[in-house]
Amino acid sequence: MTNGNFKKPSTRNQKKQAILDAAEKIFAEYGFKGATTQMIADFAGIPKANLHYYFPTKEALYSQVVQNIFDIWLEAADSFDQNMDPAIALASYINKKMEISRAHPNGSKVWANEVMHGAPIIQDYLETTLKEWTTSREAVIQSWIDEGRMDKIDPKHLLYMIWATTQHYADFVHQVQTLNDGQPFDDGAWQAATRDVKKIILAGVGLQTGGDDGDH
Amino acid sequence: MTNGNFKKPSTRNQKKQAILDAAEKIFAEYGFKGATTQMIADFAGIPKANLHYYFPTKEALYSQVVQNIFDIWLEAADSFDQNMDPAIALASYINKKMEISRAHPNGSKVWANEVMHGAPIIQDYLETTLKEWTTSREAVIQSWIDEGRMDKIDPKHLLYMIWATTQHYADFVHQVQTLNDGQPFDDGAWQAATRDVKKIILAGVGLQTGGDDGDH
């Protein structure tokens, strides 16, 4: 009896993760209201009542999914530093953002949905964590401009262009695929997209792309 | 009695338009499932049953909203022609897309929502009208590249970048506003955004922006 809590130490977290994975996919495809806890439970392979045992409400589950996505964004957020070469820093950031769009398209969609609907759940994150990160990166870009290392533009619009363009390949993957004769991007298509995005943005701010594109 | 159908000749269309305007706003804010016909009817100032008199089902109303948005997109679609100067043509297209993002943010959001969820309603439009338009514009851009008038990139990625970036200011307006200290963009901010977007993209493909930016 007393050792019952020593068995299957990670079962609880494994099950929660399975539910979160299912929820990310279902929320991305159907939206918060369009997704039902029944769909998520079915996709996770558990009864609906069991889902409610791990996540008491639909909103608590959704909130966790959105926060997980936000953490993934932030992992790519430390790509550039004031002391780095701007071309390498921006290229590395674009590389990481494109990789995330390919690896986590559903997370990107849930985030986009949340923001488009006025960010009812993650407004605090926008105002604190994202605001602080954005402000600090704008300062880095501005310092590069002040030092004459890149063209003069408002840093915020450069950041928005990078976010919008890289996330387009996740959020609008259905449209991109339809225009690609119904075929999903293969390795070569992803590499070509990443190359062209980096080329246009770097050349756009006066940074010529050489052989070193900040790959990691 | 017999002249009853001569009175208020446009009342029906005016009422349908009021419902469509309300529907665009509510669908943009809450998504297809999140929006209720009751909310739309309230916002349009009519009883719910009256809404169902003009639009028999929620889906029929939504479909009309999406098609209206698509028509707006296409109005900006004839901005560039093979015989035009590429810098002027692309600048004009970006100008128009930015104006639409400012004038019709809700339409852009409904479109984004629809595509993100797999385009269940407008898949036919993607495969026919959008595919044909995109193919023809890719050919125009490719001809400019072949003539050495701009840098070599895959035209589709240039188009996606223009779409993604211009629509970001509509779809993510809540995030943009939060990062703008909670203030919506004023005239100057919109002009600055449009200027920087054009600057980066045109310079990015080797087209220097002069005084003539294709404004209309």
Next chain:
DNA sequence: GTCTATAGAATGATAGAC
């Protein structure tokens, strides 16, 4: 054409047995 009242279906959440 308009509107009240309601039917009919779907869904989030829980009680309670195991």
Next chain:
DNA sequence: GTCTATCATTCTATAGAC
């Protein structure tokens, strides 16, 4: 911890009076 049965609510759509 797990799962069946079910409650309570919400929403689309319509019947039928005016």
